[in-house]
Every structure is written in C-alpha cells, then in structure tokens.
Amino acid sequence: MFNDIGPLELVALVVLAVLVFGPDKLPKVIQDVTRTIRKIREFSDSAKQDIRQELGPEFKDFEFEDLNPKTFIRKQMENDELGLKELRNGFDLKKEMAEVTDAVHGRDTDSSASTSSTPSSGSGRGRVDMSKKPETPAAEDRPPFDADAT
Template sequence: MSPLDLLTLALLAVLLFGPDKLPELVQKVAGFVRTVRAFADSAKDEVRAELGPGFKDLELEDLHPRTFVRKHVLDGLDRDGLGIDEIRSALDPRAELSQAAAAVKGEPVRRPESRTAAPQDAPAGAYDPDAT
C-alpha cells in the first residue's frame, strides 16, 4: 500500500468513527489481530505435536507443492543439472522454422547435429526426409 492509500484510509476512519472513538477502535482491531495470530500459532503447534517428534521443525509453508518440490527434489541441483536447457532447446521451433525458410528460399538445409543421425554433408537442395 502506498502512503497516499494509508492516509486516505486514516482520513476515512476519522470521518466515519470520529476522533473520540478512533483510539478505542484501533485497540479493538489490534486485539482481534493478536487473538487470530495466537489461534493460528496454537493450531500450528497442535499439528506439529500430532505429527510427532520427527516433524518439530516442520513449517506449514513447506507443504505448498512448489515449495515442497523446490526444497526436497531440487535441493542442491542447479538448473543445468536437470537438463532443462536441453529440453527447452529441443522444444524450440525456431530451428525447424529456419530450416523450412531456407528450403523455401532454395538455400542449403542445415541440420542440427544432435537431432538427426543423417550425414551433414548433403548437397544443396537435397531431399530432406524429415521435412515431409
């Protein structure tokens, strides 16, 4: 929230509740927030106690699927360790589109080395079996 938003809310609160009742309202809201936090903390403690001593350091935020995978599956692995860049380059259609454009223009077709096992020294304008 921006400072202008906070100032607008404060001005609105003063206009709605008046300067006399505003301190009392702030105290009630603060007490309610403290009560909700205490309730949430006690619920977390109960869950940890029910799970047993092996889960004393359990954070409920760690149970979110994305956080769980990041923490337990990807722990210690860098991005290249999973081969993500290879998968992304294999799924990238730009190489195939450039080959098709070259074939339409009549230029020699260049094949990527990792995608095909055919010889790379094909003459210009040669038939490309992968294009059909």
C-alpha cells in the same frame, strides 16, 4: 502485513477512520482491532503447534509456508534431488524450435548435417517432403469394411 500500502493511501485510511468512527471512539476501535488481531494470531500459532505435535518428530522441520506452491517449487529447485537443473540446462527450447522449423521448411540444420555422414540426394534422412502428395493405398491393401463394427 500491509507492505503494499503507500503513505498517501495510509493517510486516506486514517482520515476515513476519523470520519467514520469519530475522534472520540477511534482509540477504542483501534484497541479492539489490535486485540482481535492478537487473538487470531495466538489461535493460529496454537493450531500450528497442535498440528506439529500430531504429525510427530518426522515433521519437526515442517513449515506451513512450504504449502504455498511457489515456495514449494522454489525449495525443490534449490534442493535438486531429481536432477532438474541438469534437465533444464540440457534443453534449449530455442534450438529445438529452430530445428523443427527448419525441418518443416525443408532446410538443412546443423545437427542433421553433422549427424549424417553420407550426403543423400533429394530429401534428407528422416525428412518429409511436404511438396509431394501422400500416397494412397491400393484397394487390395485396405482392410475390409465391416458395417456392423461401426
């Protein structure tokens, strides 16, 4: 429960509790706090048990900790019914980004060089020459403008 409290912080909390409640009332306050924590835990456990009973036997392995998104994702990654490991291992983000960068800068990549069997002059197959201006369509190729449609 208090895994992230260090020894110095714990001593500071004890000194603060002695100053606030006094040495006479401190044991009674500690008993009240522990009793309250026990009642809250009992209430939580009984609520969990009631929910499990209401869900039925199909959810006998259901754990409320699985509702935490991190735990859910970790469990699904271990389970791997969807083939996520294969997808994750087959996708190399650095390689994909390098290929895109090379295509934008007009450099040959290893994958495009190995897939093309015939060398082409000028720009490569499927590549866009960014140094040329785009062609503007002729006036006859444009669809008619309809002012009422806008």
